[in-house]
Amino acid sequence: MKILIADDSRVMRQIVTRTLRQAGFGDHDLVEAGDGREAYDKFMAEKPDLVVSDWNMPEMTGIELLRGLRSAGEAVPFGFVTSECTDEMKSTAEAAGALFFIVKPFTPDGFRDALSPLLG
Amino acid sequence: MTLQTAPTIEDLGEIAEQVWSSYLDPEGVNPLLPFEPGDSEKTRTRGESICASVSITGAWHGHVVVSCSALAGRHAAAALLAMEVPEVAQQDVVDALGELANIVGGNVKSTLPAVCMISLPHVISGVGVDSHWPAATQVCELVGEWLNEPVSISVWQSRSDRAEAAS
Numbered sequence: 606m607k608i609l610i611a612d613d614s615r616v617m618r619q620i621v622t623r624t625l626r627q628a629g630f631g632d633h634d635l636v637e638a639g640d641g642r643e644a645y646d647k648f649m650a651e652k653p654d655l656v657v658s659d660w661n662m663p664e665m666t667g668i669e670l671l672r673g674l675r676s677a678g679e680a681v682p683f684g685f686v687t688s689e690c691t692d693e694m695k696s697t698a699e700a701a702g703a704l705f706f707i708v709k710p711f712t713p714d715g716f717r718d719a720l721s722p723l724l725g
Numbered sequence: 726m727t728l729q730t731a732p733t734i735e736d737l738g739e740i741a742e743q744v745w746s747s748y749l750d751p752e753g754v755n756p757l758l759p760f761e762p763g764d765s766e767k768t769r770t771r772g773e774s775i776c777a778s779v780s781i782t783g784a785w786h787g788h789v790v791v792s793c794s795a796l797a798g799r800h801a802a803a804a805l806l807a808m809e810v811p812e813v814a815q816q817d818v819v820d821a822l823g824e825l826a827n828i829v830g831g832n833v834k835s836t837l838p839a840v841c842m843i844s845l846p847h848v849i850s851g852v853g854v855d856s857h858w859p860a861a862t863q864v865c866e867l868v869g870e871w872l873n874e875p876v877s878i879s880v881w882q883s884r885s886d887r888a889e890a891a892s
Contacts, residue, residue: 619807690830708831709827
């Protein structure tokens with residue numbers, strides 16, 4: 606499977622990549638994007654099987670990215686990895702079609718719990 | 726509406742512990758060693774330092790600031806990127822400190838019980854860099870040493886928010 610990682614921090618993209626490996630998902634192909642707009646474009650070019658996105662990004666936020674993909678008819682599994690987590694954000698994310706919400710700082714266990722149902 | 730609640734040093738301590746155990750000291754050998762309240766002068770660096778902040782707006786207005794010596798910043802970037810300290814570039818340090826401010830700020834925001842927005846990180850570095858927020862006052866600060874280098878995590882609240890809450 607192919608996973609798109611969207612985060613404006615290269616450091617965090619690297620941490621997510623490392624954590625995916627530690628969680629046992631190291632065999633998947635990874636694609637990175639440095640903001641929401643780039644993630645949208647990369648999605649259309651690469652057609653990944655899963656999107657893991659930050660919430661707060663320049664150009665296009667994570668929730669705008671998710672809504673944009675759904676508006677384009679893309680039903681790809683989508684989840685957030687973000688430092689913020691409020692009930693309102695979770696409700697907004699779920700209403701837009703997000704499947705999981707991982708809060709920073711996270712551990713490999715958090716990734717395993719969230720992604721195992723999707724990646725096996 | 727203005728909230729009368731504000732994050733505490735205990736909140737910062739819990740958040741810092743999570744950040745260190747997850748990213749900066751996952752093996753538990755180099756923890757952040759907090760100073761006692763009032764010892765914040767110990768963290769004032771005379772050399773080059775780096776200061777990263779995010780701003781929170783909405784029902785609560787203020788800033789969350791993570792600052793440290795340049796060397797501590799390099800150690801942080803090395804830990805986050807799984808690199809050796811000599812391999813770390815200045816851009817890595819800026820990115821790492823910005824992300825730490827984002828993580829701490831996001832978790833501070835989660836302690837605020839009403840709708841707020843958080844900004845993208847702002848990072849400055851140089852000799853004698855320190856955080857100054859003319860329109861805000863510091864409400865709490867966690868200061869300590871990490872790898873024998875000074876680290877500070879602080880929360881600043883808008884003066885108008887505090888005045889309104891006090892009235």
